[in-house]
Amino acid sequence: MKAYIEANKERFLSELFDLLRIPSVSADSKFKGDVLRTAEFIKEKLVAAGADKVEVCETAGYPIVYGEKIIDPTLPTVLVYGHYDVQPADPYELWDSPPFEPVIKKTEIHPDGAIFARGSCDDKGQMYMHVKAFETMMATNSLSCNVKFMIEGEEEVGSANLGTFVKENKERLKSDVILISDTSIIANDVPSIDVGLRGLSYLEVEVVGPNRDLHSGVYGGAVANPINVLAQMIASLHDENGHITIPNFYDDVVVLSEQERNDLNAAPFDLEAYKKDLNINDVRGEAGYSTLERTGSRPTLDCNGIWGGYIGEGSKTVLPSKANAKISMRLVPNQQTDKITALFTKHFESIAPKSVKVKVTPHHGGEPYLMPPTSSAYLAASAAMEESFGKKPIPTRGGGSIPIVALFERELGVKSILMGFGLDSDALHSPNEHYGLFNYYKGIETIPLFFKHFAASK
Amino acid sequence: MKAYIEANKERFLSELFDLLRIPSVSADSKFKGDVLRTAEFIKEKLVAAGADKVEVCETAGYPIVYGEKIIDPTLPTVLVYGHYDVQPADPYELWDSPPFEPVIKKTEIHPDGAIFARGSCDDKGQMYMHVKAFETMMATNSLSCNVKFMIEGEEEVGSANLGTFVKENKERLKSDVILISDTSIIANDVPSIDVGLRGLSYLEVEVVGPNRDLHSGVYGGAVANPINVLAQMIASLHDENGHITIPNFYDDVVVLSEQERNDLNAAPFDLEAYKKDLNINDVRGEAGYSTLERTGSRPTLDCNGIWGGYIGEGSKTVLPSKANAKISMRLVPNQQTDKITALFTKHFESIAPKSVKVKVTPHHGGEPYLMPPTSSAYLAASAAMEESFGKKPIPTRGGGSIPIVALFERELGVKSILMGFGLDSDALHSPNEHYGLFNYYKGIETIPLFFKHFAASK
Numbered sequence: 001m002k003a004y005i006e007a008n009k010e011r012f013l014s015e016l017f018d019l020l021r022i023p024s025v026s027a028d029s030k031f032k033g034d035v036l037r038t039a040e041f042i043k044e045k046l047v048a049a050g051a052d053k054v055e056v057c058e059t060a061g062y063p064i065v066y067g068e069k070i071i072d073p074t075l076p077t078v079l080v081y082g083h084y085d086v087q088p089a090d091p092y093e094l095w096d097s098p099p100f101e102p103v104i105k106k107t108e109i110h111p112d113g114a115i116f117a118r119g120s121c122d123d124k125g126q127m128y129m130h131v132k133a134f135e136t137m138m139a140t141n142s143l144s145c146n147v148k149f150m151i152e153g154e155e156e157v158g159s160a161n162l163g164t165f166v167k168e169n170k171e172r173l174k175s176d177v178i179l180i181s182d183t184s185i186i187a188n189d190v191p192s193i194d195v196g197l198r199g200l201s202y203l204e205v206e207v208v209g210p211n212r213d214l215h216s217g218v219y220g221g222a223v224a225n226p227i228n229v230l231a232q233m234i235a236s237l238h239d240e241n242g243h244i245t246i247p248n249f250y251d252d253v254v255v256l257s258e259q260e261r262n263d264l265n266a267a268p269f270d271l272e273a274y275k276k277d278l279n280i281n282d283v284r285g286e287a288g289y290s291t292l293e294r295t296g297s298r299p300t301l302d303c304n305g306i307w308g309g310y311i312g313e314g315s316k317t318v319l320p321s322k323a324n325a326k327i328s329m330r331l332v333p334n335q336q337t338d339k340i341t342a343l344f345t346k347h348f349e350s351i352a353p354k355s356v357k358v359k360v361t362p363h364h365g366g367e368p369y370l371m372p373p374t375s376s377a378y379l380a381a382s383a384a385m386e387e388s389f390g391k392k393p394i395p396t397r398g399g400g401s402i403p404i405v406a407l408f409e410r411e412l413g414v415k416s417i418l419m420g421f422g423l424d425s426d427a428l429h430s431p432n433e434h435y436g437l438f439n440y441y442k443g444i445e446t447i448p449l450f451f452k453h454f455a456a457s458k
Numbered sequence: 459m460k461a462y463i464e465a466n467k468e469r470f471l472s473e474l475f476d477l478l479r480i481p482s483v484s485a486d487s488k489f490k491g492d493v494l495r496t497a498e499f500i501k502e503k504l505v506a507a508g509a510d511k512v513e514v515c516e517t518a519g520y521p522i523v524y525g526e527k528i529i530d531p532t533l534p535t536v537l538v539y540g541h542y543d544v545q546p547a548d549p550y551e552l553w554d555s556p557p558f559e560p561v562i563k564k565t566e567i568h569p570d571g572a573i574f575a576r577g578s579c580d581d582k583g584q585m586y587m588h589v590k591a592f593e594t595m596m597a598t599n600s601l602s603c604n605v606k607f608m609i610e611g612e613e614e615v616g617s618a619n620l621g622t623f624v625k626e627n628k629e630r631l632k633s634d635v636i637l638i639s640d641t642s643i644i645a646n647d648v649p650s651i652d653v654g655l656r657g658l659s660y661l662e663v664e665v666v667g668p669n670r671d672l673h674s675g676v677y678g679g680a681v682a683n684p685i686n687v688l689a690q691m692i693a694s695l696h697d698e699n700g701h702i703t704i705p706n707f708y709d710d711v712v713v714l715s716e717q718e719r720n721d722l723n724a725a726p727f728d729l730e731a732y733k734k735d736l737n738i739n740d741v742r743g744e745a746g747y748s749t750l751e752r753t754g755s756r757p758t759l760d761c762n763g764i765w766g767g768y769i770g771e772g773s774k775t776v777l778p779s780k781a782n783a784k785i786s787m788r789l790v791p792n793q794q795t796d797k798i799t800a801l802f803t804k805h806f807e808s809i810a811p812k813s814v815k816v817k818v819t820p821h822h823g824g825e826p827y828l829m830p831p832t833s834s835a836y837l838a839a840s841a842a843m844e845e846s847f848g849k850k851p852i853p854t855r856g857g858g859s860i861p862i863v864a865l866f867e868r869e870l871g872v873k874s875i876l877m878g879f880g881l882d883s884d885a886l887h888s889p890n891e892h893y894g895l896f897n898y899y900k901g902i903e904t905i906p907l908f909f910k911h912f913a914a915s916k
Contacts, residue, residue, distance in 0.1 A: 200675075220786075222743050224742035225760045231689040235690040307769040315616070317859075
């Protein structure tokens with residue numbers, strides 16, 4: 001298989017470039033045509049790789065691309081999940097090269113080069129590794145499990161229609177494990193597997209004061225200023241220890257045992273390099289927890305956006321009518337997203353002073369997730385990475401959310417293994433997102449090894 | 459004179475409409491041509507009214523229009539100040555009629571109709587009353603003082619070049635009083651004169667965390683979020699009593715005596731109507747002070763704008779690199795704007811946590827101002843209004859700032875009288891700004907009476 005990959009590596013890369021060129025931004029309706037084109041692209045490539053029953057399945061939103069190869073019904077079946085949509089690329093002016101014109105650049109972390117483009121890591125580069133790994137296994141007649149593909153187009157906007165698709169296709173999606181590459185390893189020489197994912201609760205809040213923008217001289221000091229009030233309300237959501245103050249917020253949080261904390265903190269982590277990479281003088285978070293614990297095992301609250309008043313050129317002495325913010329919380333087992341959303345809403349409405357009106361609008365969320373490192377799926381992924389990296393991977397708890405993982409377990413009764421090949425420094429959701437060539441090809445090499453080990457375990 | 463005004467009222471209005479149609483927005487460089495055109499318009503009208511030595515005087519920014527009529531050097535000289543530039547009209551979509559297409563609409567407060575347009579009250583309507591009052595006095599041979607006009611084009615952006623003009627033209631601007639109409643009366647049947655103006659300190663702040671936007675799952679909880687930090691810093695600027703927490707902020711504030719507080723609170727004020735007009739359930743401000751005191755005699759702090767992170771359509775789970783805000787403070791005697799700006803800057807930088815970097819950029823400011831209600835200028839304005847309204851005006855302390863008033867006193871040694879005819883409900887700096895026809899004509903009627911009484915007092 002290595003020989004096949006080597007012989008076809010140029011084409012594997014140029015096809016990924018073609019995929020990256022289509023700006024499949026699901027959050028912004030002006031890219032609708034591009035998102036749909038991307039689904040067709042994935043379908044073509046699956047067909048070319050040898051998949052059967054490949055279909056661009058319509059949903060109430062963007063379609064889900066399905067395909068399969070059943071070689072022997074008695075063999076275990078791996079269901080591959082990925083997404084072909086990408087985050088918006090705003091702000092464009094901060095990209096060094098255009099976000100939808102992939103280029104290879106060498107960096108300190110990626111001396112062999114990395115592919116710079118929106119979606120190169122999240123998730124097109126990682127998802128496409130599976131298509132090429134499948135092609136490789138087919139071409140070399142080494143497919144050891146049945147395989148099914150479920151590649152959706154709405155992950156970045158909450159996978160609103162995936163649940164319905166899964167519920168309506170339980171037979172078609174029957175499988176023994178779901179394989180997902182949308183997470184990261186600690187470093188290119190320190191492989192790791194995410195055994196935990198944080199959940200997500202996302203809301204938009206609006207604080208309304210006077211019924212119109214006011215002159216801040218005539219009214220300032222007499223009337224509640226929605227920006228100042230919003231700032232006070234947001235500030236009150238954390239105490240001086242970085243602890244979230246929403247009543248009952250931590251009730252369902254499973255606290256790590258001493259052993260689990262030690263295991264988590266044993267992963268290689270260089271705080272000075274971390275700070276240097278971000279150019280910050282200090283990290284900041286919940287008192288009493290290390291950086292790895294703060295991102296991996298503790299729930300958090302962040303403002304993702306805030307706006308109000310005059311934000312244009314120069315000065316304007318306005319006391320604005322309203323102020324808005326987008327706020328999200330990352331959750332850990334066993335917090336539940338709907339419950340947290342309700343707690344937040346109730347609390348935020350209750351702390352609003354009488355002089356303003358507050359509106360809270362929930363966006364998409366997702367449950368937290370945990371995969372025991374003793375399961376056969378985990379052990380197969382661990383063996384595969386040990387083989388391809390020459391080192392046993394470390395089980396880690398990721399900070400990010402992949403909300404549908406809990407959905408899959410609930411509807412299909414199947415656990416997911418998060419065998420990803422990205423790096424935290426790949427600038428996901430940021431300008432200049434990239435994905436290492438080393439990582440792309442390592443994934444294509446490792447995935448068939450997972451199939452091999454997983455088949456052997458059954 | 460009343461007959462002359464009556465005979466020419468249509469033309470007085472249509473000329474004002476022409477003036478209002480030119481979008482002289484000084485804050486936005488794309489309106490440069492319009493601002494310059496407006497200066498020429500004012501020049502033409504002053505010439506037509508009978509002024510001498512009318513000149514559009516160049517400055518490093520927008521020009522200042524000068525004109526004069528010296529009838530007798532032994533008579534007192536009134537220097538009329540106004541501005542021909544206007545605030546930006548953003549957000550345009552909140553205007554019921556286009557901001558630069560003046561229309562007359564009847565309202566509850568203005569049953570005879572009001573002129574709806576950006577600048578109708580602040581300051582074109584009020585400034586143009588002086589041009590028409592001058593024309594009226596000239597046409598009826600009743601000009602009782604010498605008069606000089608100084609109409610600038612940068613008041614809304616801080617009058618950066620006015621100081622230089624004043625310093626370089628001290629001889630030309632020699633006068634006994636400066637007359638300004640850019641403030642309001644309590645109601646159309648409750649005349650008042652602003653004896654105090656608040657000062658202004660305006661700054662822009664930037665909080666920078668990581669050197670790039672981050673994925674809020676991967677980094678949330680581990681790294682300081684500039685929006686959350688900015689919110690906390692802004693929130694900390696007030697205590698639970700609405701008192702500003704900047705050290706030494708109140709040091710120079712002249713506290714009103716019991717008598718002065720009673721006088722201020724004696725002005726007619728309907729709190730229920732005030733709340734109803736703004737559609738708020740409660741006012742909010744510094745504990746221990748009434749609404750009139752909060753706006754007239756106490757310094758305040760407001761956020762005029764705030765922005766950071768993703769503020770577009772939908773959701774984006776970003777932990778942004780930075781967050782910004784525009785913050786301004788209204789000052790009272792004897793606070794000084796540069797001193798307050800320095801105090802704010804020092805304090806804001808000192809409360810920034812180590813995990814972020816903070817930048818504070820000052821914008822234009824202005825000193826507070828007080829005119830004693832015993833001066834001859836005040837008494838002349840009081841007598842003029844008593845004659846035209848049939849009621850003695852109440853001395854009030856305004857919330858807004860006209861920074862150049864302190865500049866005039868300092869450079870020309872002349873005090874200003876703020877005889878304005880607008881209403882607080884005229885929506886200055888807001889969408890649907892308007893100015894009552896009653897008020898426009900009442901001003902044209904009253905201004906010559908000021909000249910008469912002021913001449914008589916000398």
